[in-house]
Amino acid sequence: MASRLSRIWPTLYRARLSSALGSRCVSQTPKSSASGAAVASDLQPVSPAAHDSHAHAEVSPFEKNPDFHGFHHHDSFVDEWNMRLAFFFGISVAIVVGGTFIHYLPDHGMRQWARREAERLIKQREAEGLPLMTDNYYDPSTIVLPSSGEE
Amino acid sequence: MLKVLIPTIMLFPTIWLTSPKWLWTTTTAHSLLIASISLTWLKWTSETGWTSSNMYLAKGPLLTPLLVLTCWLLPLMILASQNHINPEPISRERLYITLLALLQTFLIMAFGATEIIMFYIMFEATLIPTLIIITRWGNQTERLNAGTYFLFYTLAGSLPLLVALLLLQQSTGTLSMLVLQYSQPLQLNSWGHMFWWAGCLIAFLVKMPLYGVHLWLPKAHVEAPVAGSMVLAAVLLKLGGYGMMRMMVMLDPLSKELAYPFIILALWGIIMTGSICLRQTDLKSLIAYSSVSHMGLVAGGILIQTPWGFSGAIILMIAHGLVSSALFCLANTAYERTHSRTMILARGLQVIFPLTAVWWFIANLANLALPPLPNLMGELMIITTLFNWSPWTILLTGLGTLITAGYSLYMFLMSQRGPTPNHIMGLQPFHTREHLLMTLHLIPVILLVTKPELMWGWCY
Numbered sequence: 001m002a003s004r005l006s007r008i009w010p011t012l013y014r015a016r017l018s019s020a021l022g023s024r025c026v027s028q029t030p031k032s033s034a035s036g037a038a039v040a041s042d043l044q045p046v047s048p049a050a051h052d053s054h055a056h057a058e059v060s061p062f063e064k065n066p067d068f069h070g071f072h073h074h075d076s077f078v079d080e081w082n083m084r085l086a087f088f089f090g091i092s093v094a095i096v097v098g099g100t101f102i103h104y105l106p107d108h109g110m111r112q113w114a115r116r117e118a119e120r121l122i123k124q125r126e127a128e129g130l131p132l133m134t135d136n137y138y139d140p141s142t143i144v145l146p147s148s149g150e151e
Numbered sequence: 152m153l154k155v156l157i158p159t160i161m162l163f164p165t166i167w168l169t170s171p172k173w174l175w176t177t178t179t180a181h182s183l184l185i186a187s188i189s190l191t192w193l194k195w196t197s198e199t200g201w202t203s204s205n206m207y208l209a210k211g212p213l214l215t216p217l218l219v220l221t222c223w224l225l226p227l228m229i230l231a232s233q234n235h236i237n238p239e240p241i242s243r244e245r246l247y248i249t250l251l252a253l254l255q256t257f258l259i260m261a262f263g264a265t266e267i268i269m270f271y272i273m274f275e276a277t278l279i280p281t282l283i284i285i286t287r288w289g290n291q292t293e294r295l296n297a298g299t300y301f302l303f304y305t306l307a308g309s310l311p312l313l314v315a316l317l318l319l320q321q322s323t324g325t326l327s328m329l330v331l332q333y334s335q336p337l338q339l340n341s342w343g344h345m346f347w348w349a350g351c352l353i354a355f356l357v358k359m360p361l362y363g364v365h366l367w368l369p370k371a372h373v374e375a376p377v378a379g380s381m382v383l384a385a386v387l388l389k390l391g392g393y394g395m396m397r398m399m400v401m402l403d404p405l406s407k408e409l410a411y412p413f414i415i416l417a418l419w420g421i422i423m424t425g426s427i428c429l430r431q432t433d434l435k436s437l438i439a440y441s442s443v444s445h446m447g448l449v450a451g452g453i454l455i456q457t458p459w460g461f462s463g464a465i466i467l468m469i470a471h472g473l474v475s476s477a478l479f480c481l482a483n484t485a486y487e488r489t490h491s492r493t494m495i496l497a498r499g500l501q502v503i504f505p506l507t508a509v510w511w512f513i514a515n516l517a518n519l520a521l522p523p524l525p526n527l528m529g530e531l532m533i534i535t536t537l538f539n540w541s542p543w544t545i546l547l548t549g550l551g552t553l554i555t556a557g558y559s560l561y562m563f564l565m566s567q568r569g570p571t572p573n574h575i576m577g578l579q580p581f582h583t584r585e586h587l588l589m590t591l592h593l594i595p596v597i598l599l600v601t602k603p604e605l606m607w608g609w610c611y
Contacts, residue, residue: 060579062579062580068582069582069583069584070233070234070582070583070584070585071175071176071233071582071583071584072172072175072237073237075172078172078173078176081176082175082176082179083583083584083587085176085179085180086176086179086180086183086230086584086587087587089179089180089183089184089187089226090179090183090226090587090591091587091590091591093183093184093187094183094186094187094190094223094591095591095594095595095598097187098187098190099598101190101191102190102193102602102605103602105193105194106194108195108604109198111604
């Protein structure tokens with residue numbers, strides 16, 4: 001439903017705009033007005049394609065270029081290529097290639113190895129019936145201490 | 152480090168020598184290439200906290216996520232500004248992109264700096280392009296006031312920092328962070344030392360911002376053009392957080408008592424600014440106050456100085472940077488069409504812009520910290536570490552989370568749902584550029600769900 005709406009929206013928009021545009025033009029009052037004085041609208045004729053500070057002309061860029069991508073208002077060639085390069089470098093290079101690079105980064109600090117090793121050891125010790133962890137890290141019988149009398 | 156810094160400096164010839172027709176295409180492609188190269192920084196070659204090939208610039212698990220965020224943001228800023236800067240004369244367009252690239256260079260050098268004075272100089276240097284962007288290209292007359300607040304709040308905080316750094320140099324003989332992290336804990340037992348402690352941190356607390364000194368942020372964020380808002384929200388606030396993390400190493404014994412009022416102020420700020428968000432009529436102002444709220448949580452996490460606090464702070468900084476910038480881009484799309492930031496003027500947008508409603512939805516869900524997005528993970532880690540410090544903080548942080556969800560939903564419902572007023576029906580459709588911009592913001596947030604260990608810092 002959303003895709004249908006997005007397909008009909010530009011045509012609907014253009015139809016509304018062209019009907020709304022007619023009512024937005026400055027009306028030129030005829031010279032034979034009652035006051036006879038110069039009317040302000042005669043002094044400053046307003047062109048229908050007036051640009052405001054954001055270059056959103058009264059005429060939408062979609063009128064001239066239905067495939068307007070938002071990058072360049074007047075030149076559709078530049079607009080299209082800007083879109084293609086932005087998508088290529090932004091998504092294909094940065095996200096896809098960069099993301100693959102990040103995915104295959106080595107296991108920093110051996111953290112994932114440590115988790116796997118711990119799980120393996122737990123499984124092994126539970127199968128053998130040994131305790132999961134003993135108090136002594138080293139086997140006490142292998143430690144040779146000097147006897148207390150000698151220096 | 153140079154493999155990114157030199158292409159960034161070469162952006163300046165690119166900007167000034169490209170033909171006017173291809174200016175935006177070339178700069179977008181160049182900055183996206185820089186962003187792709189910056190992803191190679193994520194391969195940390197050693198187990199230590201820092202990796203540096205020279206004495207001046209380093210990278211490591213703490214700063215690399217912030218560096219990558221900075222490099223990722225430049226192409227996004229260029230994409231976002233393309234529409235409203237296009238009608239200006241070509242030299243002003245080039246100047247605008249030059250200011251963005253200059254900001255990028257200073258930020259890379261600030262985050263990578265190993266010596267605190269270089270960090271300080273770059274910290275101050277980022278003020279100048281941002282000030283020019285806000286006051287020259289902002290849209291309302293309030294931008295002059297906003298620029299003044301922004302500049303003088305930050306300067307008032309950072310001059311004590313300069314004095315504190317000079318004192319530190321006198322007493323320890325070095326200001327290289329590589330050396331200072333191994334120095335003996337300083338004897339800090341007099342009132343003068345307490346002022347020194349405060350002087351070290353005030354600059355970063357103003358930048359973060361902490362609740363009591365946050366007034367510059369709503370003004371600056373609202374009056375700035377979209378690229379200014381994006382860089383302010385996404386990266387410049389994180390400069391404050393990163394600076395605090397680095398300085399905390401040396402401030403240790405005193406921080407246990409002196410951090411208390413600042414933590415409480417940060418937590419109180421979450422609730423107060425969250426409540427202000429619920430009453431906002433201006434869309435950009437709402438997003439700006441939500442930034443203060445999230446940064447209050449980050450400030451609390453850093454001041455606690457535990458491993459979970461630091462990790463949570465970094466995760467929340469990265470996630471908030473991307474999401475807040477996305478929200479400012481969405482607000483700008485509404486602004487460019489209606490020329491107003493008032494929320495009730497641009498409501499019911501879902502009917503006419505359905506795909507954009509998806510972006511609004513995801514961005515707002517991320518803002519209210521929906522699992523499994525990293526926003527939640529960072530917030531949870533900070534809330535947990537605060538609870539460990541004092542169980543009473545759960546009242547403030549829990550209420551803060553609730554209010555955050557409240558105003559994020561309010562923003563979504565106000566802008567997207569409800570009847571579409573008649574004056575909205577004639578708005579321009581969404582451009583491919585704007586959809587690409589939102590995709591490039593939100594896909595990294597979603598991808599970070601799959602590999603969060605990139606952001607955990609050296610405290611994992």
